[in-house]
Amino acid sequence: MIKVGIIGATGYTGADLVRLIKRHPQAELAILTSQSYVGEKYSDIYPHLNKLVDLECSEQDISLIVEKSDVIFTALPHGLSMDIVAEANKAGKKVIDLGADFRLDDSSLYEEWYNVTHSQVELIKKAAYGLPELNKEAIEKAEIIGNPGCFPTSILLAFAPLLKNKLIDPQSIIIDSKTGVSGGGRGLKLPFHYAECNENVKAYNLGVHRHTPEIEQELSKLAGDNVEAFFTPHLIPMTRGILSTTYSKLIKDIDEEEVHRLYSEFYADKQFVRVLPLGRFPETKWVAGSNFCDIGIKIDQRTNRAIIVSAIDNLLKGSSSQAIQNMNLIFGLPEEMGIDAPGMYL
């Protein structure tokens, strides 16, 4: 059994990690840390796990965590994982960072967008970008995983076949994403106060959201060219889910059926990506609670545009279950182990 330590276990992403690891056939919870709830029973904080998880929250004692764990998940705000990752890496333990500290290849870009000095620039090279459908080989060999952001996950899977096949103008990309409120985490802020976000929709951080450089970095790798994308996230009144509606200009004369065939081929052996039949477009309800990414395709001959719509669960494929998918790859387990349950639809 793989012993799992989770740092920052009481956020929403942490809660899903705990739930999933608890039932993973080849992993077990070794230690859970929290800043706010040290000494409290985890199941008092998340009572759905009552009778199932008996651990208490520990304080963040890195050497103890390293000692107890075979793999460490860090589910912390950006800037707080770097030194922990360094210490764990030094001790030879694998780390999967669900925050932003190991996603960007270029530390200066990180520092520009996150306003934090990166203290472990050398380690970035040891990190793999943890999107298994696009980067499996690197993940299998990596010591550190930079687990992708929720928006980037939905966006990269939408664009990969278009860019790999050089079908679109890499300067023409527009991304309009809609996220549920859980993406804002468990920290209290007015925009996530029930009465403020219920019955409301808004755009935020237009063109300046911190996932932008991550999106462009990975889109550029796919394109083999510099990609500039305009990204607008929206907050909508639901708990889980991201829907990304993406727009780009076709540069090849290609019809919808052919694009659909390319997507189907590209994802043929990727069990967690479901390319929908032409004419169908994904809904977040279809993927919520699961590790799936559903993708719908529209080619508009009139305006010569590709419109690709993707849906994921922001806390699962967009974070926790994708992290476990990475863990499975690192440890040579079947990729889907412990994360193959469908959602509940309702």
Place this chain on the structure above:
Amino acid sequence: MIKVGIIGATGYTGADLVRLIKRHPQAELAILTSQSYVGEKYSDIYPHLNKLVDLECSEQDISLIVEKSDVIFTALPHGLSMDIVAEANKAGKKVIDLGADFRLDDSSLYEEWYNVTHSQVELIKKAAYGLPELNKEAIEKAEIIGNPGCFPTSILLAFAPLLKNKLIDPQSIIIDSKTGVSGGGRGLKLPFHYAECNENVKAYNLGVHRHTPEIEQELSKLAGDNVEAFFTPHLIPMTRGILSTTYSKLIKDIDEEEVHRLYSEFYADKQFVRVLPLGRFPETKWVAGSNFCDIGIKIDQRTNRAIIVSAIDNLLKGSSSQAIQNMNLIFGLPEEMGIDAPGMYL
């Protein structure tokens, strides 16, 4: 592997049955019937099961269903299961009826409340009331299960220890339940139209809800006495979950700690009932997506009342996963097989 036939598989209860049976270690889907979707792929109707369930919806050919199945789940509106159950029973197949046709011992009561003639009065005697925590032995031997209603499940588990220990006046019972909208099913009706039930709460069927005789029948068995209860369901703007707040008059001088001890003992070996520590009361979020029933206890010395609050997932413990719990018991499998996952909290 137990071969499972589901009649009425495209309602919400059916959808949860399909999802759970699909992943049950000892059962497999043999045939799914539908009235509205004959010939369609099940996963086109419920796309969260895309890539997981390959069956098409069959028409309701009873002899074929009986032939293909070891156990048959009927998830139909009241009045429509009786004859199917009869035919299956004649062929020696077990039947678990998720509707109301085999819940009431007295067919005249059934006919009074449901305005339907019961065509299989003899079969009622072969049916066990499928609430495993209270009726396990009968279930294990039964040929037919009358799977409990969602409200009764939440209410009976709340009252059982009080009544078994004769702590309350059986004429003093008031039950105020709050249900999510999925309880209304997938059929289109104005009260379940989004804009009508969003941002709204209402009481309905005050004192005349069809679950009333079922509640009173089973409460009376627990009390060993005639129970009259006043039951008010409320519709609240959420999808899943029932919270029942129950009120009754104590007839013994007993303190909160002692009542808590009695509840804890009563449910000590019932893994799906979680008696909460004193001072804590359940929330539907804690049980949604699971087979758990969480119970909170308040004894008010001032007004001499017991207030017991219980929470379940109306579609799971209130219907589908409880039906599978019954199947497990009938087939001698571990009670929790295939239904032991916790909910997701969010």
Place this chain on the structure above:
Amino acid sequence: MIKVGIIGATGYTGADLVRLIKRHPQAELAILTSQSYVGEKYSDIYPHLNKLVDLECSEQDISLIVEKSDVIFTALPHGLSMDIVAEANKAGKKVIDLGADFRLDDSSLYEEWYNVTHSQVELIKKAAYGLPELNKEAIEKAEIIGNPGCFPTSILLAFAPLLKNKLIDPQSIIIDSKTGVSGGGRGLKLPFHYAECNENVKAYNLGVHRHTPEIEQELSKLAGDNVEAFFTPHLIPMTRGILSTTYSKLIKDIDEEEVHRLYSEFYADKQFVRVLPLGRFPETKWVAGSNFCDIGIKIDQRTNRAIIVSAIDNLLKGSSSQAIQNMNLIFGLPEEMGIDAPGMYL
């Protein structure tokens, strides 16, 4: 024009006061104070009032407020209004306190339930309980109004005709209320965080909610006898509205039609109470956005109980618009002035 000062104008109750006073034909906004937003434009905090309200938030300078205002609304947490009310009263200005400081006649009860010393015990005698349908004459002459709590408003209007006509046992009262989340105010707390209260229902403060003594005080006045009530509030996932489902034991042999007639008579000249026809029960959607209280009546002969259901908008009839109704009475204006708009249903 009546000059209106609002202390604590940036909470949810304050926001509705500002909106309503802005359009009141005989009143105008003179000064708005805030703790958190001093110096900011009010319409930057509540952008729905952009182009309509030009005031900035002032700091809480009591003498300035008193000077500028003919009437002062205090919309503050309990304990913070007493001294302000005293100073305004000394200066001869009317005060309508939307908090809890002037609702209870007995300061020791206040101190017991609110854990605060009441510094203005003498002033309590000058205060009228501001429920116009039950206490109009006292309100018209009062210098200070203790504006009722949201739950008590819904509950007192439900019970008044029953108790005035001595139809029920005053020891038999059970009240099960459901409130929208806005009742928790704009202050950030985990239970009001979107992802925590969306798709969830819970009971809270069972038997110990601070509105209990206020409810019992006013019910006792109506009964002319000591009333003990058990009150359970529930938090449900919607923004506005309270539905109170109340239960009590009849002590007279009376039928539903007669009770309905008594309610209709009792509220015949109260334009904001709508007694529904027998067989209909109120929904919060029918009153949200308005000053109405809708009431539905059920007499259950079988269990000899009266079940009265009432619905209000917690922020309006349960707070702000009721406060304006009180202002209208104090200043001799038509009771409905500025608060007679219906809600929007959707």
Place this chain on the structure above:
Amino acid sequence: MIKVGIIGATGYTGADLVRLIKRHPQAELAILTSQSYVGEKYSDIYPHLNKLVDLECSEQDISLIVEKSDVIFTALPHGLSMDIVAEANKAGKKVIDLGADFRLDDSSLYEEWYNVTHSQVELIKKAAYGLPELNKEAIEKAEIIGNPGCFPTSILLAFAPLLKNKLIDPQSIIIDSKTGVSGGGRGLKLPFHYAECNENVKAYNLGVHRHTPEIEQELSKLAGDNVEAFFTPHLIPMTRGILSTTYSKLIKDIDEEEVHRLYSEFYADKQFVRVLPLGRFPETKWVAGSNFCDIGIKIDQRTNRAIIVSAIDNLLKGSSSQAIQNMNLIFGLPEEMGIDAPGMYL
């Protein structure tokens, strides 16, 4: 007093019309028709209007309606208004059609997109497109108003200053709109069933939504050039509101401040359009319940794009209150009469 007849008064748009006309200082309800509720009290169907609206629903007797009304609002599905409008027009009565029959100048385009033959092609010339901020003069003189669609209203107001000032490439337009569920009307359909659209977001009718030709027709007029736009509506889990996020390519070198100045000037005398300060973007909560359209501006120098975000209440500025704004203009009343209330924010 203007006598108002409403045909199709029991849909959601009709309900808002009834509510607003009831309180309009210069108009009164003369007759309300319904297909499903003939003979029923209007306030039994919409109980928020109980005690306020006493009319019963009439059947659709056109000559009676024409006789009783000075102005007729038709709130019917497309295809059903044409002949009614013709009859009313012949009798010299003004008609405001809230459906789609008189929005498109070109009847063949109408027939192509709506699959209905237009039986009153001649009358189209007498109709003005009822977007008062862009077409006031024509409206004042019109006999018939084609009241704009909800999406087009939000989109045209967003683009008008950009196109009038020839700042953008008319072939570069992408529109990503998010609508609340009430836009689907009161008719029962699975996508608007609570459990289906709660906790869900989806794109629908990508590039083929029926508002597309209306959007392009009016955008082209603004541009003085042929505009091709790609329009994707999304259904999100809330009742009221539309947010449109629009993208286009700048063809002039212009900075954000200058664009903001142009918008401010363009809408300087339009009281219902609120151009937000730079850096702020609208939320539907700010406009829900009102006739306002709020607009936020982003100029992205990096990708040379203008991103304009607009918010309206789909049932009000997107339908009913805009219809009344048109009525006011036709009858020479102040444009804002009866529709100048702000929303409630919560």
